[in-house]
Amino acid sequence: MWVLQHANASNERLILRVAPGAVKTLGRAPDADLILDAALVSRVHCRLEADIESVSVIDLSSTNGTYINDARIERGSVSDGDRLRVGRVEFTVKRFD
Numbered sequence: 001m002w003v004l005q006h007a008n009a010s011n012e013r014l015i016l017r018v019a020p021g022a023v024k025t026l027g028r029a030p031d032a033d034l035i036l037d038a039a040l041v042s043r044v045h046c047r048l049e050a051d052i053e054s055v056s057v058i059d060l061s062s063t064n065g066t067y068i069n070d071a072r073i074e075r076g077s078v079s080d081g082d083r084l085r086v087g088r089v090e091f092t093v094k095r096f097d
Helices: none
Strands: 002-007 013-018 023-027 046-050 055-059 066-068 071-073 075-078 083-086 089-095
Touching: 013 089, 055 066, 066 075, 071 075
Parallel strands: none
Antiparallel strands: 002 013, 002 089, 023 046, 046 055, 055 075, 066 071, 066 083, 083 089
16 A cells, blocks of 8 residues: 655645555546645646556646656656655655555
C-alpha cells in the first residue's frame, strides 16, 4: 500500500491511499478518481500507477506541472520518502507493507 500525505500550515492532513495495481487520476474535476480542489491543480492533473516497488506519475498536460523532488516531470516515479507536488500541494510518499 502506498500513502501520500500532506499537512498544511494549520496542521490539517490529507492522506491518499493507493494500492499496488491501482491506476488513479488526480485533479479538481468531479470525475477524477482522487479529487484535489486546490490552487494551481488542473481538472485532470496527473495519473498515478502503483506497483509494489514504486508509483509511476504521468502528468496529463497540466497547466502548472507535476513535480517529483522539485524536478518538473512529464513521466517519473516516486518511491518511499520522495515528494510529489501537484499545484501548491506537496505530498510525502510512504510505503506500507
